[in-house]
Amino acid sequence: MIYAIYTLIGISVIFALAGVVGMLRFPDSFSRMQASTNISTFGVLGVILGGILYSLFIFDTPDIAMAVKLAVMGVFYIITNPIAGHAIAKAAYKKGIRPEKEMTCDKYGEDLENAD
Amino acid sequence: MKKTSFSAFLSTAVVCYIFWLLITGQIVSIFTGGASVQILIAGVLVSVLTALFTARFFIHSKAFWLFNPLRFFVWVYYCLIIFMWELTKANVDVALRAFGFKKNNPGIVKIETELKSEYAQSMLANSITLTPGTITMDIAEEGNKTYYYIHWIDVATTDIAEAGDGIKGTMEKWIRRIWE
Numbered sequence A: 001m002i003y004a005i006y007t008l009i010g011i012s013v014i015f016a017l018a019g020v021v022g023m024l025r026f027p028d029s030f031s032r033m034q035a036s037t038n039i040s041t042f043g044v045l046g047v048i049l050g051g052i053l054y055s056l057f058i059f060d061t062p063d064i065a066m067a068v069k070l071a072v073m074g075v076f077y078i079i080t081n082p083i084a085g086h087a088i089a090k091a092a093y094k095k096g097i098r099p100e101k102e103m104t105c106d107k108y109g110e111d112l113e114n115a116d
Numbered sequence B: 001m002k003k004t005s006f007s008a009f010l011s012t013a014v015v016c017y018i019f020w021l022l023i024t025g026q027i028v029s030i031f032t033g034g035a036s037v038q039i040l041i042a043g044v045l046v047s048v049l050t051a052l053f054t055a056r057f058f059i060h061s062k063a064f065w066l067f068n069p070l071r072f073f074v075w076v077y078y079c080l081i082i083f084m085w086e087l088t089k090a091n092v093d094v095a096l097r098a099f100g101f102k103k104n105n106p107g108i109v110k111i112e113t114e115l116k117s118e119y120a121q122s123m124l125a126n127s128i129t130l131t132p133g134t135i136t137m138d139i140a141e142e143g144n145k146t147y148y149y150i151h152w153i154d155v156a157t158t159d160i161a162e163a164g165d166g167i168k169g170t171m172e173k174w175i176r177r178i179w180e
Helices: A004-027 A028-057 A064-093 A107-115 B006-024 B026-033 B038-060 B069-098 B118-130 B160-167 B169-178
Strands: B108-115 B134-142 B144-151
Touching: A004 A028, A004 B069, A004 B108, A028 B069, A028 B160, A064 B006, A064 B118, A064 B134, A107 B108, A107 B134, A107 B144, B006 B038, B026 B038, B038 B144, B069 B118, B069 B134, B069 B169, B108 B160, B118 B134, B118 B144, B118 B160, B118 B169, B134 B160, B144 B160
Parallel strands: none
Antiparallel strands: B108 B144, B134 B144
């Protein structure tokens, strides 16, 4: 069982690394936000799942309360994270941040101009 | 501001109390015996107070919709199986882009959704944002149609219907099963 936990935490470390590399490599702020979702989904969920398995199978007496708390942490993380991501992306766009390289298509900007 | 209806208050209080039981660890003690009565009563007080203040933000209609066991089961199935599969595919895709195996082609597309319920629309928007590679920028209602503006890291097509199929995948079908 300990090797399954190692595998889970290893996978999430790999995805967190991919997220950090993406945040440094991608050219504009919106693409960087896309890379950061990598960290906030698999990077966190893998560690939490590993922690749940650890508290259930590795301790001498299984600590179910701890596993339940970890699961609740995961649920709150998943609920609150997309709202913050959406708010940051919308605020950045409204503030006037645009990629240096022209985007392939920008339906949002077109519709905002038509509305004014 | 909206008034707090009694059904909204009741369902918010029940959800708060369930989370109280989970976080304090009393849910385990109830089954094994030895739950502390003091903590259980304090939980009732805290949940009722919280629900009084927050029910009008939390529940707008259909207060007991998810208390139906069948819908709740479909909801859990969606979160654990359908959504996790979409998440895995998108995570691998964005990780490959980060390491430079694939080229980016970012842009903002517009897609249409047929969902009518408020909860379903926000759940679909949050599912899309949580999937790496797509972020919901805004939601717009034109006439009786609802549109999302989505920042997509790899714009395959700008057509409303085709882009919608590519982004929403199977998620919209399952969310409609839960909420409609």
